[in-house]
Amino acid sequence: MAVPYYVSPEQMMQDKAEYARKGIARGKSIIVLEYADGMLLVAENPSASLNKISEIYDRIAFAGAGRYSEFENLRKAGIRYADLKGFAYDREDVTAKSLANAYSQTIGNIFSEAMKPLEVEILVVEVADGALPNELYRITFDGSIGDEKGFAAIGGQAEELRQYLKDNYQTGLDQKAAMRLATRALEAVSNAKIEPRSLEVAVLERHRAGRKFRRLSQDDLTTILTDTD
Amino acid sequence: MHSFFDSEVPGSSFFDLLRQVRSDLLPQIQIKLEGLSQAEIRELRESPHGTTILALRFRDGALIAGDRQATEGFQISSRRIEKVYKADEYSAVAIAGVAGPCIELAKLFEVELTHYEKLEGMPLSLEGKANKLSQMVKANLPMAMQGLVVIPIFVGYDVRSSQGKIFKYDVTGGRYEETDYYATGSGGKDARSTMKKLYRDSMTEDEAIAVGLEALIDAAEEDVGTGGPDFVRGVFPTVKIAVRSGLQDVPEARIREVCQAIIDRRKDAESAIRHSSREVS
Numbered sequence: 001m002a003v004p005y006y007v008s009p010e011q012m013m014q015d016k017a018e019y020a021r022k023g024i025a026r027g028k029s030i031i032v033l034e035y036a037d038g039m040l041l042v043a044e045n046p047s048a049s050l051n052k053i054s055e056i057y058d059r060i061a062f063a064g065a066g067r068y069s070e071f072e073n074l075r076k077a078g079i080r081y082a083d084l085k086g087f088a089y090d091r092e093d094v095t096a097k098s099l100a101n102a103y104s105q106t107i108g109n110i111f112s113e114a115m116k117p118l119e120v121e122i123l124v125v126e127v128a129d130g131a132l133p134n135e136l137y138r139i140t141f142d143g144s145i146g147d148e149k150g151f152a153a154i155g156g157q158a159e160e161l162r163q164y165l166k167d168n169y170q171t172g173l174d175q176k177a178a179m180r181l182a183t184r185a186l187e188a189v190s191n192a193k194i195e196p197r198s199l200e201v202a203v204l205e206r207h208r209a210g211r212k213f214r215r216l217s218q219d220d221l222t223t224i225l226t227d228t229d
Numbered sequence: 230m231h232s233f234f235d236s237e238v239p240g241s242s243f244f245d246l247l248r249q250v251r252s253d254l255l256p257q258i259q260i261k262l263e264g265l266s267q268a269e270i271r272e273l274r275e276s277p278h279g280t281t282i283l284a285l286r287f288r289d290g291a292l293i294a295g296d297r298q299a300t301e302g303f304q305i306s307s308r309r310i311e312k313v314y315k316a317d318e319y320s321a322v323a324i325a326g327v328a329g330p331c332i333e334l335a336k337l338f339e340v341e342l343t344h345y346e347k348l349e350g351m352p353l354s355l356e357g358k359a360n361k362l363s364q365m366v367k368a369n370l371p372m373a374m375q376g377l378v379v380i381p382i383f384v385g386y387d388v389r390s391s392q393g394k395i396f397k398y399d400v401t402g403g404r405y406e407e408t409d410y411y412a413t414g415s416g417g418k419d420a421r422s423t424m425k426k427l428y429r430d431s432m433t434e435d436e437a438i439a440v441g442l443e444a445l446i447d448a449a450e451e452d453v454g455t456g457g458p459d460f461v462r463g464v465f466p467t468v469k470i471a472v473r474s475g476l477q478d479v480p481e482a483r484i485r486e487v488c489q490a491i492i493d494r495r496k497d498a499e500s501a502i503r504h505s506s507r508e509v510s
Binding site for chain 1: 243246247250251254336337340343344347348350
C-alpha cells in the first residue's frame, strides 16, 4: 500500500500561496484612485466584453485581477449577496464593509480547505455620500483584507504601481487628472504607450442620482487622454 | 442567508434566487380561507387598494401615470400613495390592486431588472422585461384567487425599435401589447373613455401629459376610489415618461400647472353654460 507523503501545514500553505501568487503575477493590473468627486477604476483589459470591473450595488463597485472564471464567480456572488440584503432590509444597508468581509471569509475558507487556492485579488470600492470617507478594500488570494486610503493596485504589477502612486498621488484630483495619473502609472510600469482601447474604465460618481456606477466609453477616454489642457 | 459562494444558485434572475434561498421574502402570501370568519375575509379583501393607473403612447415615447389615493373599503387609507415606479433607466411600472403586494411587486421587479443587468453586463430587451413581469404576475395568481389582486401596466422605451411601448396584463399573467392607450383600476373605465375621445396619433409630450391628466381627473370625478388633484394638500398625480434619453419624472410643478389649466377651463365652461341657461329662461 502506498503511504502518502507527510507535508507539514506550513509547507502546504506556503506552496498554495506561491501557486496563487504566480497565477496572479501573470495577469494584468488594475488601479483604483480616489478623486474629488468619486472613485476611478482603471483596468488594463484588451477585451471589450470580458469585464474586470463591475457594478455591485448603488454605490459599490468591484474589480478583480487574476483568473477570470474565479473572480467572475466572486463578482456574481457579490451581486447576489448585495441584492438580497438590500431587498430584505433597505438599499442603504448594503455596505462595502460587509461585502468585503463576506469576500474575505469565503476566499479565506477556500484557501485553507480546498486543494487549489483562488488565483485572484479583488477590490471592493464604495463612494460615500457627502462628507463621509470613501471606502476601498483589497482582498487577496488567502482572504486577508486591507483597508486602503486614496489609491490601490492589484494584479501582475501591483507592487510597482503602488510605489508609483505613492510617489505621485495627491488628494483632491479631478476626474481627468485622476485618469491621466492612472494611465501614466500603467505606462511607467510597463514601459509602453497605453492605448485607450486597451483600457476598461469606470467611475463611481458621488453626485450622480441613483446608481453611481458609470462606464467611460472609448470616446470619453480618448477625449480625456488626448486633451491637453 | 444562503451560502455566499454557492454554485447551486440560479442564473440571472433575482426572482428565482429569492424563491430558492429566501422564499419568505417573496410577495406571495398563502392564506387558507377556510379557517377564517366572514369578517376576517372581508377585512383581508378590504385591505388598502390602489386605484386608477393609465398609459398612453405619444410621438417620442410613452407616458405612464396614476392617481395618489388608496382606498380601504369606503375609507381613504392614504392620499399620497405611489403607484407608478421606475423599473430601470428606460421603463416604469404602475400597479393597481391591493396596495401591499403591489408595492412589493414593483420593488421586486426593479431589483429583478437591475440584478439581470449587473450579472449579464447588459440590460434585458423591453420584451424580455415585459415577459418577466408577466411571470411575476402569474406567480401571484393563488393570491389573486383569494381576492388579493395585483394588475400592472408596464411602459418602456424600446431602444432597438426607437419607440415607446405599452404592455397590459391580466390576473393570470397574460400580457398584451397596447398600441395607443390603456387604463385600469377602479377608475380605469372612465379614464379609458376620456382617452378614447382625446387620443390622437403622434401627440407631442405636452399634449400627452394633458390627455393623461384629463383622463385621471375624469376618473376621479366618476369613481369614488380615485383621488383627483388636491390643491389644498398639494398632492398631484404621478406622471413619468419613457423617451429616447431614458425615463423621466414629469416635475410636480408642471403637473400642477396642467391640472390647474384643465380645472380652470372646466370652470369657465360651467359658468358659460349657467350664463346661457339664464339667458334662455
